[in-house]
Amino acid sequence: MSNVKLAIIYYSSTGTNYQLAQWAEEAAIVAGAEVKVLKVAELAPKSAIESNPSWKAHVEATQHVPEVTLDDLEWADAIIFSVPTRFGGMPAQMKQFLDTTGGLWFAGKLANKVVSAMSSAANSHGGQEQTVLSLYTTMYHWGAIVAAPGYTDPTIFASGGNPYGTSVTVDQQGNMVEDVKDAVKHQAKRTIEIAQLVKQGQK
Known part of the structure; x- marks a missing residue:
């Protein structure tokens, strides 16, 4: 039974990355972790959201999901990020949140967090890998430990590798x-x- 506290932090405009976050939550619960699924704050103007029915519907459907805070980062032993690709990088909503973490970073409270990331895009060469790596760049500055999946399971190949x-x-x-x-x-x-x-090694 795990005693890991896991924060799954996502941004999703129409629901894909929210679904990825939910699947991660399911597996984490089975593994015995204490889990929080959290969204980053929306920065897009209401007019943009209203102009896209799928976006509007998703925002309304996920009003119950709490927004992530810095306290959630401090609480977590591990963090999984899930974001769509925006021109080969993370969306502004996620970047804005990460840019607020300087105080925790300066205090050394983000070091040794175990982190991993997932992404999506509208085409197979739309920047998914680069988006994940852009998140990891911030994590290296934190002093976090990146837990990339590598090729550690056949499911990696089945899902696109x-x-x-x-x-x-x-x-x-x-x-x-x-x-x-x-x-x-x-x-x-x-x-x-x-x-x-x-966690065991730190005891």
């Missing part, structure tokens, strides 16, 4: 092209296992 973090292509109808559910669950389980080892 991204060793940096599970990623998925989303078609024009909002459907996931690759079957990534099992890969997400493996990544979550692996993140928890590594966090457990880190």
Whole structure:
């Protein structure tokens, strides 16, 4: 039974990365972790959201999901991020939140957090890998421990083979092209296992 505290932090405009976060939550609960699913604050103007029915519907459907705070980062032993690609990088909503973490970083409270990341894009070469790596760049500055899935399980190959973090292509109808559910669950389980080892080593 794990005693890892896991924060799953996501940004999602139409629901893909929220679904990835939910799959990660399912696997983490089975693994015995204490889990929080948290969204970053929306920065887009209401007019932009209102102009896209899928975006508007998702915002309304996830009003119950709490917004992440710095206290959640301090609480967590491990963190899984899930974000869409925006021109080959993380969306502004996630970047804005990460930019507020300087105080925790300066106090050394983000060091040795075990982190992992997932992403999505509208086409198979739309920047998923680069988006994950852009998140990891911040994590290296934190002094966090990156728990990339690598090729540690057959589900990685079945889902498209991204060793940096599970990623998925989303078609024009909002459907996931690759079957990534099992890969997400493996990544979550692996993140928890590594966090457990880190906690044991720190005792």
